[in-house]
Amino acid sequence: MEKGVALAGSVKRKHSVDPGSLSSGFEFPISLSIRDVSLEEKPALIGEMDFFSIEKNPRPAADLDLKIKKEEPIINTALHLASAGSDHSTVDEGLSPKQEEKKGKSELAEMQAELGRMTEENQKLKGMLSQVTNNYNALQMQLVALMQSRNQLNQEVLVDGSKKQANIAAIVPRQFIDLGPGADADDASTHSSTDDEQSTHGGGADHGMQMSCDDHGGDGRGFSGEESPENSSHGWNPNKQSKVGGVGPKPGDQVQEATMRKARVSVRARSEAPMITDGCHWRKYGQKMAKGNPCPRAYYRCTMATGCPVRKQVQRCAEDRTILITTYEGNHNHPLPPAAMAMASTTSAAASMLLSGSMPSADGLMNSNFLARTILPCSSSMATISASAPFPTVTLDLTHSPNPLHFQRPPPPAAFLGPAASQPPSLPHVFGQPLYNQSKFSGLHSSSPALVEASQFSQSTHGAVSPPNLADTVTAATAAIAADPKFTAALAAAITSIIGGAHQSGSSNNVGNGAMKSGNGAGAGGLPGGWNFPAS
DNA sequence: CGTCTTTGACCCGCGC
DNA sequence: GCGCGGGTCAAAGACG
Ligand SMILES: [Zn+2]
Numbered sequence: 001m002e003k004g005v006a007l008a009g010s011v012k013r014k015h016s017v018d019p020g021s022l023s024s025g026f027e028f029p030i031s032l033s034i035r036d037v038s039l040e041e042k043p044a045l046i047g048e049m050d051f052f053s054i055e056k057n058p059r060p061a062a063d064l065d066l067k068i069k070k071e072e073p074i075i076n077t078a079l080h081l082a083s084a085g086s087d088h089s090t091v092d093e094g095l096s097p098k099q100e101e102k103k104g105k106s107e108l109a110e111m112q113a114e115l116g117r118m119t120e121e122n123q124k125l126k127g128m129l130s131q132v133t134n135n136y137n138a139l140q141m142q143l144v145a146l147m148q149s150r151n152q153l154n155q156e157v158l159v160d161g162s163k164k165q166a167n168i169a170a171i172v173p174r175q176f177i178d179l180g181p182g183a184d185a186d187d188a189s190t191h192s193s194t195d196d197e198q199s200t201h202g203g204g205a206d207h208g209m210q211m212s213c214d215d216h217g218g219d220g221r222g223f224s225g226e227e228s229p230e231n232s233s234h235g236w237n238p239n240k241q242s243k244v245g246g247v248g249p250k251p252g253d254q255v256q257e258a259t260m261r262k263a264r265v266s267v268r269a270r271s272e273a274p275m276i277t278d279g280c281h282w283r284k285y286g287q288k289m290a291k292g293n294p295c296p297r298a299y300y301r302c303t304m305a306t307g308c309p310v311r312k313q314v315q316r317c318a319e320d321r322t323i324l325i326t327t328y329e330g331n332h333n334h335p336l337p338p339a340a341m342a343m344a345s346t347t348s349a350a351a352s353m354l355l356s357g358s359m360p361s362a363d364g365l366m367n368s369n370f371l372a373r374t375i376l377p378c379s380s381s382m383a384t385i386s387a388s389a390p391f392p393t394v395t396l397d398l399t400h401s402p403n404p405l406h407f408q409r410p411p412p413p414a415a416f417l418g419p420a421a422s423q424p425p426s427l428p429h430v431f432g433q434p435l436y437n438q439s440k441f442s443g444l445h446s447s448s449p450a451l452v453e454a455s456q457f458s459q460s461t462h463g464a465v466s467p468p469n470l471a472d473t474v475t476a477a478t479a480a481i482a483a484d485p486k487f488t489a490a491l492a493a494a495i496t497s498i499i500g501g502a503h504q505s506g507s508s509n510n511v512g513n514g515a516m517k518s519g520n521g522a523g524a525g526g527l528p529g530g531w532n533f534p535a536s
Numbered sequence: 537c538g539t540c541t542t543t544g545a546c547c548c549g550c551g552c
Numbered sequence: 553g554c555g556c557g558g559g560t561c562a563a564a565g566a567c568g
Contacts, residue, residue, distance in 0.1 A: 284541060286560055301558070303540095313559095541566070549558085 195283035264393040265347035279340030293318040305334030350394040
């Protein structure tokens with residue numbers, strides 16, 4: 001415990017110093033375009049790397065400093081000095097006159113200064129890199145969301161067989177039968193094998209219906225107070241609220257909210273920063289050591305509005321520390337700044353995509369044990385759906401495989417292959433069962449990525465049977481989707497929505513809806529996209 | 537002095 | 553019932 005805490009502490013400290021100077025002088029083309037339109041709000045966050053660089057330079061001095069450095073040829077100077085210094089080192093012991101010695105010393109000092117500056121700049125570059133990464137991740141996530149909504153749209157429109165098959169990927173319950181091979185192939189090739197974080201959550205019950213019932217009674221301590229805006233001035237004390245004030249909200253809403261709450265969207269992104277900046281204000285309220293992970297898991301709450309139920313967990317991947325796993329939960333009940341909108345809409349779109357097939361009222365789609373998993377091949381990112389109760393989770397994987405640390409997955413535990421192999425591989429509903437077991441199993445084994453291995457399993461079973469062209473079909477369909485001018489239009493609309501969304505309020509509330517408008521109105525429409533007002 | 541983070545304690549569900 | 557683990561609370565400290 002201490003180890004982890006100390007680690008986190010140090011990281012945090014370091015970061016709290018860095019980002020101001022880092023992000024200040026840095027301009028990233030993509031973020032720039034967004035920044036220009038969204039100047040109205042400036043989070044001026046404390047510890048976060050800023051996704052969109054909205055804040056105007058909080059520290060002009062640093063900015064100036066960086067610019068100056070950019071102008072002068074630092075590297076050449078340094079090299080020159082280095083060589084000069086080495087020459088002079090011999091001179092020092094020599095009989096050189098005082099002046100020369102003085103000169104040497106001054107150059108030495110200069111050198112040291114240069115070194116210091118280079119170090120500093122190195123730090124800055126590092127920060128810039130991480131910021132670029134963050135920006136890239138944000139854009140990728142938006143793209144993923146758009147692809148998802150787009151998929152849903154096409155599912156409605158297209159009737160072509162193969163394409164439809166691929167597009168159905170956006171819907172959980174059915175596709176896990178058909179999509180198995182293709183998805184798994186894709187997954188096995190690109191996944192970097194660290195989904196265990198999510199699957200760890202999903203070790204619990206296996207009935208979708210159970211899930212909804214579950215939190216009816218079981219979620220006592222959760223944030224069941226979110227739909228009571230009169231929450232008094234006290235911010236969040238949801239449990240107290242529900243305990244003291246309320247026997248409980250209306251069952252219908254309760255189920256709905258509970259489902260939304262339970263749905264989690266986790267984002268795996270490569271980031272040096274201790275936390276990706278999504279435009280929201282977060283307050284840390286806890287930190288725990290995850291069982292199999294040397295890195296602690298941090299718990300944050302949204303503080304943009306008192307009583308906002310959104311929470312997120314931030315944890316670094318055990319194997320690859322550069323991967324940051326951010327798990328979002330809940331929906332904002334307040335307007336969001338554009339920068340936050342991007343992330344919120346993305347996550348909510350993903351959540352809605354997940355829940356579109358798992359709503360409690362759905363026709364028993366989830367009433368059988370299953371852990372469905374969908375991969376939406378999308379450039380280098382992909383979304384995986386792990387619809388295992390109690391926390392159905394959508395994972396947006398924004399890391400790409402060309403990762404040097406993309407190690408081979410550890411060999412699946414024999415305990416997994418045993419029962420899995422014993423199951424008739426051709427039955428999808430049985431197919432889910434070993435996955436469920438597996439996910440639980442991986443919970444015990446910290447580093448064994450359940451979902452990846454699950455995909456391996458399915459690949460070994462289904463993939464061998466079915467021709468690989470299904471995967472090609474999926475990819476082709478995706479390419480077609482991406483190439484579809486409508487998609488471009490949707491993307492443009494979404495971006496416009498982001499850009500113009502600075503003043504949005506109420507009607508077209510977010511990107512998700514912007515995208516959904518052109519695509520699927522049902523998905524994120526009912527499910528609060530960026531934000532939804534509880535009872536007003 | 538207000539706000540945020542830290543961190544041990546606590547609660548709760550779950551498996552044995 | 554007990555231990556374990558995930559999640560949350562809240563007092564105390566740090567920070568600006
Ligand atoms: Zn919020």
